[in-house]
Amino acid sequence: GCEWFPKHIKDLDICAKRVIMYGAGLDADHPGFKDQDYRRRRLMFAEVAMEHKHGEAIPRIEYTESERKTWGVIYRKLRELHKKYACQEFLDNFELLERHCGYSENNVPQLEDISKFLRAKTGFRVRPVAGYLSARDFLAGLAYRVFFCTQYVRHHADPFYTPEPDTVHELMGHMALFADPDFAQFSHEIGLASLGASEDDLNKLATLYFFSIEFGLSCDSHTDTIDTTGKENHKKQPYKVYGAGLLSSAGELQHAIEGEPTVLRFDPDRVVQQECLITTFQTAYFYTRNFEEAQQKLRMFTNNM
Numbered sequence: 500g501c502e503w504f505p506k507h508i509k510d511l512d513i514c515a516k517r518v519i520m521y522g523a524g525l526d527a528d529h530p531g532f533k534d535q536d537y538r539r540r541r542l543m544f545a546e547v548a549m550e551h552k553h554g555e556a557i558p559r560i561e562y563t564e565s566e567r568k569t570w571g572v573i574y575r576k577l578r579e580l581h582k583k584y585a586c587q588e589f590l591d592n593f594e595l596l597e598r599h600c601g602y603s604e605n606n607v608p609q610l611e612d613i614s615k616f617l618r619a620k621t622g623f624r625v626r627p628v629a630g631y632l633s634a635r636d637f638l639a640g641l642a643y644r645v646f647f648c649t650q651y652v653r654h655h656a657d658p659f660y661t662p663e664p665d666t667v668h669e670l671m672g673h674m675a676l677f678a679d680p681d682f683a684q685f686s687h688e689i690g691l692a693s694l695g696a697s698e699d700d701l702n703k704l705a706t707l708y709f710f711s712i713e714f715g716l717s718c719d720s721h722t723d724t725i726d727t728t729g730k731e732n733h734k735k736q737p738y739k740v741y742g743a744g745l746l747s748s749a750g751e752l753q754h755a756i757e758g759e760p761t762v763l764r765f766d767p768d769r770v771v772q773q774e775c776l777i778t779t780f781q782t783a784y785f786y787t788r789n790f791e792e793a794q795q796k797l798r799m800f801t802n803n804m
C-alpha cells in the first residue's frame with residue numbers, strides 16, 4: 500500500500516519510537532552483552548529517548564566516570580587523526596563546537612546545547628533515539644532537518660570501533676558538518692527525496708546516504724608539500740574525510756586513509772550498487788570533489804528516480 504510518511508515535524512515523534520534491532524550491537528558477541536551494568540544503563544537511555552517529544556528540551560545526561568573516561572580516550576585519539584585527515588569544513592565547525600558547545604576531552608557534550616547551536620547555523624536540530632530506526636524513518640528526519648541521535652556511550656571494551664552508532668559517533672562524527680550550509684542542504688535533499696519513496700528507491704537513497712554522510716571522502720585540492728630541502732616531494736595526501744562513520748572510528752579512519760582500500764568516484768549510479776557493511780569496515784569508499792558536486796549529482800539521480 501502507499502507508505503505513510505510524516506506530514507509535520509511533530510510526526511517524527513512516531514518515527515522516533517519505531518526502534519528496530521534494539522541494542523543493535525548487543526547481540527551475543529558484543530562486549531556490552533554480558534555486562535549487566537551496561538545493559539541497565541542502556542535501558543535508562545532508551546527511556547529518555549522514548550519519552551522525548553518534539554519541542555521539548557532534550558534531557559541533560561549525567562555521564563558516569565567510566566563513560567567520561569571512554570569519551571576522553573577516544574577524543575584525544577580522534578582529534579589527532581582529524582587534524583591530519585578531516586576535511587576543512589569539518590575542522591572549522593568542530594572548533595566552534597569546542598568553543599560554544601562544551602566539546603573537550605573531559606566533557607561529553609549535551610544534545611540540547613548542540614541542537615540550539617545547529618538551529619542557529621543551518622536550521623538543523625537533533626533529537627534522542629534509542630537505537631537503529633528503519634532507513635525510511637531515519638531519512639524522513641532529514642526531510643525536516645532533524646537528525647536522530649543516540650545518547651548512550653559505546654562499551655569501553657573496544658573504543659576505536661563499534662558496530663552500532665553511539666553518541667561518540669554522533670558527536671565526534673556527525674555534528675560538525677550539520678553546521679555547514681552545503682552539507683546541510685545535501686542532507687536535507689536526501690531526506691526530501693525519501694518521503695513516500697518506493698522500497699527500491701528508499702534503499703537506493705539509504706545507500707547514497709551511507710556512502711556520503713556516513714563514509715564519504717572528498718578529494719581536497721592535491722596538497723604537494725615542499726620538504727625542508729625545498730625539493731618538491733610528491734607525497735600527495737589525495738583524500739580528506741567527511742563521513743561521520745570514519746570520523747568517529749579511529750580504527751576505520753586509519754584503514755580508509757592508510758589502508759589503501761578501493762576508492763571510487765561518487766557517481767550515484769555506481770554507489771547504489773555497493774553493499775553497505777554494517778558490522779565491519781567498508782571494502783570500498785567513494786569520493787566527491789566537494790559538497791556542491793555531490794549535491795548536483797544527487798539532484799540528477801533523484802530527478803530520474
Ligand SMILES: Cc1ccccc1-c1ccccc1CNc1cnc(-c2ccc(C[C@H](N)C(=O)O)cc2)cn1
Nearest residue numbers: 633634660661662663664668705706744747748775777
Ligand atoms: C541495514 C540497515 C538496518 C537498519 C536501518 C538502516 C539500514 C540500512 C539500509 C540501507 C543502507 C544502509 C543501512 C545501514 N545504515 C547504517 C548507518 N550507520 C551505521 C553505523 C555508523 C557508525 C557506527 C559507529 C562507528 N563504526 C564507530 O566505531 O564510531 C556504526 C554503524 C550502520 N548502518
Ligand SMILES: [Fe+3]
Nearest residue numbers: 664713743744
Ligand atoms: Fe551515523
